[in-house]
Amino acid sequence: xxxxxxxxxxxxxxxxxxxxxxxxxxxxxxxxxxxxxxxxxxxxxxxxxxxxxxxxxxxxxxxxxxxxxxxxxxxxxxxxxxxxxxxxxxxxxxxxxxxxxxxxxxxxxxxxxxxxxxxxxxxxxxxxxxxxxxxxxxxxxxxxxxxxxxxxxxxxxxxxxxxxxxxxxxxxxxxxxxxxxxxxxxxxxxxxxxxxxxxxxxxxxxxxxxxxxxxxxxxxxxxxxx
Amino acid sequence: xxxxxxxxxxxxxxxxxxxxxxxxxxxxxxxxxxxxxxxxxxxxxxxxxxxxxxxxxxxx
Numbered sequence: 001x002x003x004x005x006x007x008x009x010x011x012x013x014x015x016x017x018x019x020x021x022x023x024x025x026x027x028x029x030x031x032x033x034x035x036x037x038x039x040x041x042x043x044x045x046x047x048x049x050x051x052x053x054x055x056x057x058x059x060x061x062x063x064x065x066x067x068x069x070x071x072x073x074x075x076x077x078x079x080x081x082x083x084x085x086x087x088x089x090x091x092x093x094x095x096x097x098x099x100x101x102x103x104x105x106x107x108x109x110x111x112x113x114x115x116x117x118x119x120x121x122x123x124x125x126x127x128x129x130x131x132x133x134x135x136x137x138x139x140x141x142x143x144x145x146x147x148x149x150x151x152x153x154x155x156x157x158x159x160x161x162x163x164x165x166x167x168x169x170x171x172x173x174x175x176x177x178x179x180x181x182x183x184x185x186x187x188x189x190x191x192x193x194x195x196x197x198x199x200x201x202x203x204x205x206x207x208x209x210x211x212x213x214x215x216x217x218x219x220x221x222x223x224x225x226x
Numbered sequence: 227x228x229x230x231x232x233x234x235x236x237x238x239x240x241x242x243x244x245x246x247x248x249x250x251x252x253x254x255x256x257x258x259x260x261x262x263x264x265x266x267x268x269x270x271x272x273x274x275x276x277x278x279x280x281x282x283x284x285x286x
Binding site: 067068070071102103106107108109110111112114115118 | 242246247249250252253254256257260
């Protein structure tokens with residue numbers, strides 16, 4: 001049972017060849033490019049959604065921050081579509097791998113920090129000390145703020161990994177429990193099945209929310225530094 | 227193939243790759259440095275474990 005539980009998280013190979021790159025590139029096939037002035041229904045709906053998200057996310061930024069719009073919107077589309085596709089049975093979700101989430105979090109976080117130090121050096125250094133700190137507390141608070149700065153990429157990556165992995169594991173466990181209970185007591189199996197349906201609805205929400213949270217936090221770090 | 231790649235990818239994205247994402251490239255360099263350090267430490271640990279096959283807990 002333990003072997004089966006974690007089997008969906010190993011990087012997939014087909015006849016010895018790693019196909020994880022193909023799986024990561026797959027969601028981009030679901031967003032066709034806009035070639036005409038008036039597109040078909042799928043592209044129009046996607047464009048409307050993307051415009052709505054862009055307006056929502058990018059209004060807080062100044063001109064310099066808004067140059068990151070392409071990166072942030074691509075990020076939320078990628079994480080959202082990858083998480084949602086992972087809810088299909090027997091599919092592999094790349095965002096369950098910590099390596100991939102660290103690969104997304106570290107360059108983006110480091111980019112915002114370096115941007116801040118490059119363009120607004122004094123303001124970036126001032127972030128290490130909140131306003132109105134009493135004098136004796138200053139050394140300790142600078143250390144705490146530095147640690148909290150370096151924790152940011154780890155927190156970004158681990159938050160996404162843990163949420164998606166935990167959701168998938170729960171679905172596996174409760175689905176297995178439902179199957180096992182069917183031979184013992186149909187009522188309990190039915191209750192467990194209702195729990196499974198509710199959990200799946202929750203996982204849909206979590207998939208989208210986690211994408212939003214990841215992108216929002218990167219956008220916040222950008223806003224502090226740009 | 228490379229010509230279509232240049233026209234469709236590089237030409238529209240050139241200001242992004244050359245100016246806007248400069249800091250992200252530095253971040254990617256930092257990330258590759260971290261990956262290199264972790265891999266080399268792992269290789270060194272595996273080589274050390276392989277060269278000394280005596281068990282860590284000796285028979286008392």
